[in-house]
Amino acid sequence: MSEPVTFFRKALLYWYKPDARPMPWKGESNPYLIWLSEIILQQTRVEQGWDYYLKFKNKYPTVFDLARVSQDELLKDWQGLGYYSRANNLHQAAKYIVEHYNGKFPDNYKDILALKGVGTYTAAAIASFAYQLPYAVVDGNVIRIWSRYEGVEIPTDTKDGKRRIQELAEQGLDRENPGIYNQAIMDFGATVCKPKNPFCKNCPLQINCKAFSMGKVEELPIKSKKIKRKKRYFNYLIIKKNTYLFLEKRNDKDIWKNLYQFPLIETREVVEDENINDFELKIKMLVNANYNLINKTSISIQKLTHRDIITRFFMIELSDDNYLANRYLKIEKEALKNFAFPKIIQNFIKDNGLYF
Numbered sequence: 001m002s003e004p005v006t007f008f009r010k011a012l013l014y015w016y017k018p019d020a021r022p023m024p025w026k027g028e029s030n031p032y033l034i035w036l037s038e039i040i041l042q043q044t045r046v047e048q049g050w051d052y053y054l055k056f057k058n059k060y061p062t063v064f065d066l067a068r069v070s071q072d073e074l075l076k077d078w079q080g081l082g083y084y085s086r087a088n089n090l091h092q093a094a095k096y097i098v099e100h101y102n103g104k105f106p107d108n109y110k111d112i113l114a115l116k117g118v119g120t121y122t123a124a125a126i127a128s129f130a131y132q133l134p135y136a137v138v139d140g141n142v143i144r145i146w147s148r149y150e151g152v153e154i155p156t157d158t159k160d161g162k163r164r165i166q167e168l169a170e171q172g173l174d175r176e177n178p179g180i181y182n183q184a185i186m187d188f189g190a191t192v193c194k195p196k197n198p199f200c201k202n203c204p205l206q207i208n209c210k211a212f213s214m215g216k217v218e219e220l221p222i223k224s225k226k227i228k229r230k231k232r233y234f235n236y237l238i239i240k241k242n243t244y245l246f247l248e249k250r251n252d253k254d255i256w257k258n259l260y261q262f263p264l265i266e267t268r269e270v271v272e273d274e275n276i277n278d279f280e281l282k283i284k285m286l287v288n289a290n291y292n293l294i295n296k297t298s299i300s301i302q303k304l305t306h307r308d309i310i311t312r313f314f315m316i317e318l319s320d321d322n323y324l325a326n327r328y329l330k331i332e333k334e335a336l337k338n339f340a341f342p343k344i345i346q347n348f349i350k351d352n353g354l355y356f
């Protein structure tokens with residue numbers, strides 16, 4: 001093993017102070033709670049995930065509690081965290097653990113990795129934190145640290161780049177203390193070797209860091225593909241009949257699965273006020289009754305990882321809801337608080353109060 005890699009491990013562990021960055025799941029050895037924290041933290045900042053973790057830990061202290069809850073209630077508890085497929089996967093995996101393992105969390109990497117919603121990073125984190133199994137975590141932090149430290153100039157999103165980073169991560173791992181080592185490298189990526197403005201000046205690895213000596217810290221890691229952002233145009237109809245509103249559950253293989261929404265008309269472009277007549281034909285087809293368009297909002301945008309959801313809301317009063325009531329969920333306005341919605345709808349409900 002090369003000297004710089006040995007140095008890396010020693011310097012990293014010497015630098016690491018577990019208490020310097022306290023978090024409620026740090027030092028936890030219960031695999032169920034580690035799993036819970038890791039799923040919550042996927043695509044979520046630590047500050048945001050903190051309260052949710054405590055809430056879930058209190059409300060669902062065991063995998064049985066999580067398996068037992070209804071999907072709607074779980075999604076309601078998850079509301080605000082985004083990336084709702086995580087909650088759906090969490091629920092399915094909890095049921096699987098109860099049914100197939102009698103509620104005992106799997107204790108080997110292969111079975112942990114087989115759980116719904118668990119990728120290699122999460123499996124390595126659980127295996128090393130809960131069972132001290134020698135698996136190195138590899139996420140954006142780890143890719144960045146190793147790319148810079150070893151000056152990896154192969155794009156890290158290619159097969160060769162991924163293989164090189166995986167090799168380095170495994171070589172660097174402290175096989176005696178994989179849990180502590182993995183926690184250390186994660187903290188190091190979050191606080192020292194950060195994506196922007198890393199603290200190279202006081203970095204304990206600086207002496208052997210190739211990116212630092214080559215002046216390439218800002219350039220690494222390299223990515224080959226620029227992800228193209230897609231745009232989608234969602235037009236929601238807030239349809240009112242007396243004190244009732246209408247909802248539907250998103251069931252397709254699409255974003256926001258199992259969350260609720262108002263009746264949706266998706267279009268290929270923004271519905272401009274000049275084209276409102278064409279759009280009203282679509283409304284007419286959806287409601288199949290006479291209606292009045294009372295109000296409409298300007299656009300709001302929710303940015304997801306690879307796409308922008310561009311949304312307008314149209315408030316409508318309906319004369320006859322026979323057709324609609326057979327196709328949508330008819331609820332009292334006050335009952336809106338019982339449903340889990342995508343953030344853009346949740347914000348709309350909160351900000352506008354649905355006043356007609």
Ligand code: SF4
Pocket residue numbers: 145148149192193194198199200201203204205206209210211212217
């Ligand atoms: Fe990262 Fe800078 Fe340290 Fe290199 S010297 S490991 S780039 S913080």
